[in-house]
Amino acid sequence: MTRISRRGLLKSGAAAGVLAATGMPSFAMGKRGGTLRLGLAGANTSDSWDSRTHSDSFMIMAAHGAVFDTLTEVSASGELVGELAESWEASPDAVTWTFKLRKGVTFHNGKSFGADDVIASLNMHTAEGAKSAAKPIVSAITEMTKLGEHEVQMTLQAGNADFPFLLSDYHICMFPAGQIEEAIAQGIGTGLYKVESFDPGVRTLLSRVDSHYKDGKAGWFDSVEMIAINDASARMNALMTGQVDAVNRVDFKTEPLMKANPMINIFEVTGNQHFTFPMLTNLSPFDNVNVRKALKHAINRQEMVDKILLGHGAVANDIPIGPANQYFAADLPMNEYDPDKAKSLLKSAGLDGLSVDLSASDAAFPGAVDAAQLYQASAKAAGINLNVVQEPADGYWSNVWLKKPWCACYWSGRATEDWMFSTAYESGVPWNDTGWENARFQELLLTARAELDATKRRDMYTEMQALMSSEGGTVIPMYANYVDAHSVKLTNSGTIGNVFQMDSSRLIERWWFA
Amino acid sequence: MSSVSRIILQRLGLGILTLFIVSIVIFIAVNLLPGDFAQLVLGQGATPEAVEAIRKDLGLDQGLIPRYFQWLGGVLVGDLGNSFANANFASFVGTNANVTAPTVAEQIAPRFEATLFLAGVTAAIAVPLSLTLGILAALYRNSIFDRVTNVFTLSSISSPEFFLAYILILFLAVMNPLLPSLSNIHDGLPFGERLTRTLLPALTLTLAVTAQMMRMTRAAIINLLASPYIEMARLKGLSPLRVIVTHALPNALAPIITVIALNLAYLITGVVVVEVVFVYPGIGQLFVDSVKIRDIPLVQACCLIFAAAYILLNLTADVLSILSNPRLRHPK
Numbered sequence: 001m002t003r004i005s006r007r008g009l010l011k012s013g014a015a016a017g018v019l020a021a022t023g024m025p026s027f028a029m030g031k032r033g034g035t036l037r038l039g040l041a042g043a044n045t046s047d048s049w050d051s052r053t054h055s056d057s058f059m060i061m062a063a064h065g066a067v068f069d070t071l072t073e074v075s076a077s078g079e080l081v082g083e084l085a086e087s088w089e090a091s092p093d094a095v096t097w098t099f100k101l102r103k104g105v106t107f108h109n110g111k112s113f114g115a116d117d118v119i120a121s122l123n124m125h126t127a128e129g130a131k132s133a134a135k136p137i138v139s140a141i142t143e144m145t146k147l148g149e150h151e152v153q154m155t156l157q158a159g160n161a162d163f164p165f166l167l168s169d170y171h172i173c174m175f176p177a178g179q180i181e182e183a184i185a186q187g188i189g190t191g192l193y194k195v196e197s198f199d200p201g202v203r204t205l206l207s208r209v210d211s212h213y214k215d216g217k218a219g220w221f222d223s224v225e226m227i228a229i230n231d232a233s234a235r236m237n238a239l240m241t242g243q244v245d246a247v248n249r250v251d252f253k254t255e256p257l258m259k260a261n262p263m264i265n266i267f268e269v270t271g272n273q274h275f276t277f278p279m280l281t282n283l284s285p286f287d288n289v290n291v292r293k294a295l296k297h298a299i300n301r302q303e304m305v306d307k308i309l310l311g312h313g314a315v316a317n318d319i320p321i322g323p324a325n326q327y328f329a330a331d332l333p334m335n336e337y338d339p340d341k342a343k344s345l346l347k348s349a350g351l352d353g354l355s356v357d358l359s360a361s362d363a364a365f366p367g368a369v370d371a372a373q374l375y376q377a378s379a380k381a382a383g384i385n386l387n388v389v390q391e392p393a394d395g396y397w398s399n400v401w402l403k404k405p406w407c408a409c410y411w412s413g414r415a416t417e418d419w420m421f422s423t424a425y426e427s428g429v430p431w432n433d434t435g436w437e438n439a440r441f442q443e444l445l446l447t448a449r450a451e452l453d454a455t456k457r458r459d460m461y462t463e464m465q466a467l468m469s470s471e472g473g474t475v476i477p478m479y480a481n482y483v484d485a486h487s488v489k490l491t492n493s494g495t496i497g498n499v500f501q502m503d504s505s506r507l508i509e510r511w512w513f514a
Numbered sequence: 515m516s517s518v519s520r521i522i523l524q525r526l527g528l529g530i531l532t533l534f535i536v537s538i539v540i541f542i543a544v545n546l547l548p549g550d551f552a553q554l555v556l557g558q559g560a561t562p563e564a565v566e567a568i569r570k571d572l573g574l575d576q577g578l579i580p581r582y583f584q585w586l587g588g589v590l591v592g593d594l595g596n597s598f599a600n601a602n603f604a605s606f607v608g609t610n611a612n613v614t615a616p617t618v619a620e621q622i623a624p625r626f627e628a629t630l631f632l633a634g635v636t637a638a639i640a641v642p643l644s645l646t647l648g649i650l651a652a653l654y655r656n657s658i659f660d661r662v663t664n665v666f667t668l669s670s671i672s673s674p675e676f677f678l679a680y681i682l683i684l685f686l687a688v689m690n691p692l693l694p695s696l697s698n699i700h701d702g703l704p705f706g707e708r709l710t711r712t713l714l715p716a717l718t719l720t721l722a723v724t725a726q727m728m729r730m731t732r733a734a735i736i737n738l739l740a741s742p743y744i745e746m747a748r749l750k751g752l753s754p755l756r757v758i759v760t761h762a763l764p765n766a767l768a769p770i771i772t773v774i775a776l777n778l779a780y781l782i783t784g785v786v787v788v789e790v791v792f793v794y795p796g797i798g799q800l801f802v803d804s805v806k807i808r809d810i811p812l813v814q815a816c817c818l819i820f821a822a823a824y825i826l827l828n829l830t831a832d833v834l835s836i837l838s839n840p841r842l843r844h845p846k
Contacts, residue, residue: 044807045621045799045803045804046807131567199624199795201799201800202700202795203700227698228793229696234695234696234790234792237683237696238695240688241691241694241695243694244696395548395554
C-alpha cells in the first residue's frame with residue numbers, strides 16, 4: 001500500500017478535501033463480506049476449468065477472474081501490473097525476459113507456487129495435440145529456464161516488447177505442475193476464490209480463500225454464486241427482481257427500462273470489441289484498392305451505431321485497434337460516408353458501378369444481417385449494388401468466414417496492437433481474413449514488435465493504423481460497447497476496466513457490497 | 515401367463531425395437547446436420563489442422579457405420595460413453611489420460627432428476643385440476659362456468675409457452691414478488707425451497723397442458739351421458755354428480771388416461787422453452803446444447819431417454835386402460 005506523507009497529502013488539495021469530508025483515505029477501499037450472486041450469459045454445458053479452451057464470458061470470469069491467476073494483470077485503469085509475477089525485465093533486444101515470481105503463494109490444494117508451475121502451465125499450450133487459443137503466444141518461446149524456485153527466464157524467437165502483456169491473456173492461467181489433470185477437473189488455482197461446486201452450464205459456487213497475497217487490495221466477497229442465464233430476458237428479470245446482484249450483456253432493447261429502475265445501475269465501457277466486414281483482397285473486385293476505398297466511403301457508420309447497437313458503441317475507422325489499446329490512433333482522418341467520393345473512387349478503378357455479394361448471418365455478430373441491409377441501402381446512393389446473402393448461423397465460421405469473398409465477422413480485440421495485428425493481419429497467419437499484403441505494414445509490424453521505446457512504437461503503430469484505414473481489406477464500422485448492469489448494493493473503485501465485459505471480467509475480485 | 519402380462523412383455527419387446535430404430539434415425543439425422551463437433555466447438559478458430567486433430571481424437575474420421583456400432587456396443591453393456599466436449603477438452607495436458615471427466619450418465623442424471631421433479635410437480639397440479647374442471651364442465655355443460663373454463667384453458671393452450679411464462683413472471687414475480695423468477699435449483703437445496711423455485715415453471719406448464727386433459731375428460735363424459743345405463747341411473751333418481759363420478763367416469767377412464775400419459779411424456783421431453791425462460795437446469799437445455807455442438811453421445815443418450823419415456827408412459831396408459839375395462843381384462 002502507498003504511504004501518503006503529510007506533505008504529499010497537503011500538495012493535493014482535492015484529496016485533502018475528500019479526506020476531511022469522509023474521514024477516509026481518498027483511494028477507494030473495499031469492505032469484506034456478503035455473497036455475490038451473478039447472472040451470466042455465455043455458459044455452456046461443455047465448460048471446463050481448462051483455460052486453454054475458454055472463449056465465453058462465464059468461464060473467463062470464473063477462471064481468469066476468480067479461481068486462477070495469470071503472471072501479469074491489466075489493471076482497471078489499463079496499465080500492466082504483476083499478478084503471480086512480481087517483476088520482470090527484458091534484454092535490450094526484447095528477446096530474453098526474466099520474471100521474478102511472487103513468494104509464499106499456494107494453490108488451493110496446498111501446493112506452493114513456483115517456477116516449475118509456470119513452465120508446466122505454459123507447456124500446456126504447446127503440448128502435442130493441444131488446442132489452445134494462446135498457442136501462438138506460447139510457441140514464440142523457444143526456451144524456458146528455471147533460474148531459481150521463484151525466477152524463470154524465457155527466450156523468444158524474436159524480440160517482443162509486449163511479451164509481459166501477452167501473459168495477461170485469460171487463456172494462460174497458472175496450474176499446479178504435475179497435478180494439471182486434477183486442477184482442470186476440480187479447478188485448483190491460486191486465485192482469491194476456490195471452487196465449492198461446479199455444474200457446467202448451470203451454476204458455479206466459489207468461496208474466498210482464508211489468506212491471499214491480494215488481501216486488502218481485492219477479493220471482498222465471502223462467497224460467489226455464478227448462475228448461468230443465457231436467456232437475455234431471464235437475466236434482466238433476475239436482476240430486476242433482486243435474485244442476482246449483477247448481470248452481463250444487457251439487452252439493448254430493454255436497457256431503457258432498466259435505466260428507469262432506481263435499484264439498478266448500468267455500466268458501459270467502450271473497449272476493443274469491433275464488428276467487421278472483411279473482404280478477400282486476392283479476389284476481384286476486392287484486389288483493387290480503389291474498390292476497397294469506395295466501399296469504405298459507402299457505409300454510414302453513425303447510422304450503424306445508432307440502429308444496430310442502439311447507440312451502445314462508437315464509430316470505428318476501419319482499424320482493429322480500439323480505445324482500450326495503448327497506441328490507438330484516435331485522430332486519423334475518418335472514412336466518412338460520402339457517396340460521391342465513393343462514386344469517383346469507383347471511376348478511378350475504371351468501374352461505372354459495382355455489384356458485390358455480402359454474406360452475413362447473426363452468428364457473425366448480433367444484428368449482422370440488419371447491418372448488411374443498412375449497408376446495402378447506404379451503398380445504393382454510391383451506385384453500388386450490394387447483394388446481401390443470408391447465410392445459416394450453423395457452421396458460419398467454417399463455411400463462410402475465410403471462404404466467401406466478403407462477409408460479416410466480429411473480433412473481441414486484443415490488449416496490444418501487435419497481438420491484434422499478428423492474429424489477423426500479419427501476412428500468412430491462418431486467421432488473416434482479408435489476405436491483405438502490404439510490404440510497409442509487414443515491415444513495421446516486425447520492427448515495432450521488438451522496439452522497447454514507447455515513442456517510436458507509437459509512431460510506428462500510428463502509421464500502421466493509417467495504412468490499414470486507407471488501404472486495408474476490412475470495413476470496420478463500429479466498436480460495440482460492453483454493457484453490463486448491477487444492483488446499487490454493489491460498488492467499486494470508480495475505475496472500470498475495458499478489456500472485456502464485467503470490469504475486464506474481474507468484477508468478482510474488484511467489487512464489493514457498499 | 516395372464517393376458518395383461520403377455521401384452522406388457524410384447525409391448526416392452528416392441529419398445530426396445532423402437533428404441534433401436536430411434537437411435538439409428540437420430541444418429542443419421544445428427545450427422546446430416548451441417549458442421550460437426552470439431553468445427554462447431556472451435557468456432558472462429560476452426561483451422562483445418564485443429565479440426566482434423568479433434569476428429570481424429572474422437573474417432574469422427576471413421577465411417578458412420580463403425581461409429582454407430584461402437585456406440586451401440588457400449589450401450590448394450592450399459593456404457594453411454596463420454597460426451598465429446600468432456601472427452602476432448604480435459605485431455606492434452608502432456609498426457610492423454612482423461613481420468614476425471616464425467617461420463618454421459620453422470621452428466622445426464624442430475625438434469626433428468628430435475629426434469630422429473632418439474633414434471634412431477636406439474637402433474638400433481640395439472641392432473642387433479644384438469645380432471646376436476648373436466649368433470650365440473652361436463653356436469654354444468656353449456657353453463658357460464660363451462661364456457662369460462664373452455665375459453666380460459668383454450669386460450670392458455672393457444673399461447674406460446676414463453677408468453678405464458680413472461681405473463682406469470684410479470685404478475686407473480688415482478689409486480690407482486692411472491693415467487694422467484696429464477697428456478698435455478700441445485701443439489702443441497704431444502705425441499706421447500708426447491709418446490710418454491712419450481713412453482714412458476716410448473717404453473718406455466720400447467721397452463722399449457724390443462725386444456726387437453728380437461729377437454730378430453732369433458733368430452734369423454736358427455737359422450738357417455740347419452741348411453742342407456744346413464745339414463746337408467748338418472749331415472750333411479752341419482753344426483754347428477756353421482757351419475758357422473760360413479761357411473762360415467764369409470765367408463766370414460768381409458769381415453770382420459772391416454773391423454774394424461776401423452777401430456778406427461780410431453781412434460782418430460784418438450785419443456786426446453788420453459789427451462790430456458792426460468793433457467794431451470796432440466797434435461798431439455800442439455801439436449802439442445804448438445805445438438806448445437808453435435809455432441810453425438812449426449813444427443814443419443816437424451817433421445818433414448820425421451821423415446822423410452824414415451825414408450826413406457828404409453829404402455830402404462832394402455833395397461834391402465836385395459837385394467838379399467840373389465841371386457842378387455844377378460845378377453846374371450
